[in-house]
Amino acid sequence: MTLPRDTDPLAQDFVAFSVEAGVLRFGEFKTKAGRLSPYFFNAGLFDDGAKLGRLAEFYARRLIASGLQFDMLFGPAYKGITLAAAVAVELARHGRNVPYAYNRKEAKDHGEGGTLVGAKLAGRVLIIDDVISAGTSVRESISMIQAAGAVPSSVVIALDRQEKATDDGSESAVQFVQRQLGLEVCAIATLKDLLQYLETNQDPSLGAHGAKVAAYRDRYGV
Template sequence: MDYNKQLENLALNLFKIDAVKFGEFTTKSGIKTPVYFDLRVIVSYPVVMELISHLLFEFLLKTSEYDYFCGVPYTALPIATLLSVEAKKSMLMRRKEAKSYGTKKVIEGHYKLNQKCIIVEDVVTSGSSVLETVKDLRNEGLIVEEAVIILDREQGGKQNLEANNVSMRSLFTMSKLIEILVNNNCITEQVGKEVKSYLNNIHAPAVVPSVNRVNIPFEKRIELSTNSIAKQLFNIMATKKTNLCLSVDLTSSTKIIDLLEKVGEHICLVKTHIDIIEDFSDNFIMQLKQLGTKFNFLILEDRKFADIGNTVSLQYSKGIYKISEWADCVTAHSLSGEGILKALNTCTNTGSKGVFFLAEMSSEGNLITHEYTEATVRMAAKYPDLITGFVCQKKETFSNPGLIQLTPGVQLDSLKDDFGQVYNTPEKVVLENGADVVVVGRGIVASKNPEAQAAIYKDTLWKCYMKRVSGKLE
């Protein structure tokens, strides 16, 4: 049986099992349509599923080179599974949202960087569902340049995918499907004309090509920032060629100053916990600021504000520490709601301060869920002039290239301490997890030669960053 005859057979089978419906419907893109393609029913018809997967493989995939299939959740998953078996190729699964427990993965399966994955989808209107899957796969370091589709509704989806560097091939176009159904008296010529008229006049909205922030160099991201501290930090990193943040968790101000004199040239940011210093004084703050100017680094007070707005305002600007007078930026939780950002924004109306909003933590067993992280990112979007970036562990946490990902919990060798702090290697946090600024504490502070160790971290982290933006991941 030739290709056209097999397509005709499939079209008639789809009509017979009510996978092609005529009437008044609304697509995911919000478009009103007189025809609707519903492949969810095919799970009850194994012969039809087998025919679809066979045609996709024989006529669209047999000569292609690829390592994996990934079906767009959820309708295309059964087809992707059958294709995987027929082609003897591995399959990956994308979750619509990451689990809040266990591995917390978005992409399930075993895969390696720079291997090629083909997307499998049932119907394309605007292409938005395909692009959501493409984004998550590319975020994992996979190459995604091709999608195979059962039906192209011919309403702009193919063009949207091509604009995002994804080529699309389909078994049917809507025009071809309608032609087959009319020729076989499944629908009248009048219905066929109405559908074709609809296709000529109604198009899906364009999907803007996605920008992967982790591939953009720091100097270009300066232009994309709205927060003044983020602009400064991007500039410092690009100029000094360092994305190392030193966490000075020492209780002696003298020891902190001595340490910064040794390592200041290697860092872009110093992170303090001011309330653990036992000999705090105004003179210490003066010396800290002078070193920041001398070595060109910024100061982050890791206060992790988490109270109601009024209390946070006082904690930030009053008391013996007067954090607002010397810290370039601070950390804060979203736990208490938007009032915390309103308070900090009121105290920083000069536009010269910044906030790293805490979206994820590196400690084992922390209670932050995927939903909490998403809500934190949405909340931050309301304060573009205040937010410098996010304290987080994954590049998928946010997409805005003008913001900075600050990732703690890093040592040259991955391990875990006695208090549940989980450490990752520089390669993992920069190349895989998308960190822009990497926080190192005990790996340098507790070293016998902090200056030499800081230089090693600086060089290692910067090489990882340069490898990332060059796109030469191995």
């Protein structure tokens, strides 16, 4: 089967990996917005060394290809903590050694104290997370980064759902972060990539989900 010319091979490989790992599932799932989604992406299920290593490889390859300029990584608690550490290791393996930091949800009142852990926030800081649902985590990260005297520069996520943040809105959470918060955002894969994967996959059990995902996009997509 011939793939569309605008196919992103890295994104297709990532979607396939997410399905194989059981991280990207199909069925009926309620989202934070109360919508019934025909698919669900749970990055917490990249739950062993091999899967986490491959995930970090996808992040690093997307970052290198994106051309985003950054001096360090910041992982917002909780999922961002593991992501920042793993991606920092993978970037170093690719010859790009950058520091990383993350935050605690609760301030520590002994030892080094405070809510920030890791390298001192400085320069252009790239925020790393799994998805952007409402932009809340990004806004909190921006506040912490700016309070430390550094510059929040961009965000990288695993999957961009490309859907309206609210039913009466016209932009997605990612578009909100780009327009209102002024940060560049790149994703390993998007809803468009997921649909391409379902439409071209040879497994009929997967192809059957394509129509439902397309209908969901038509209703809630941006």
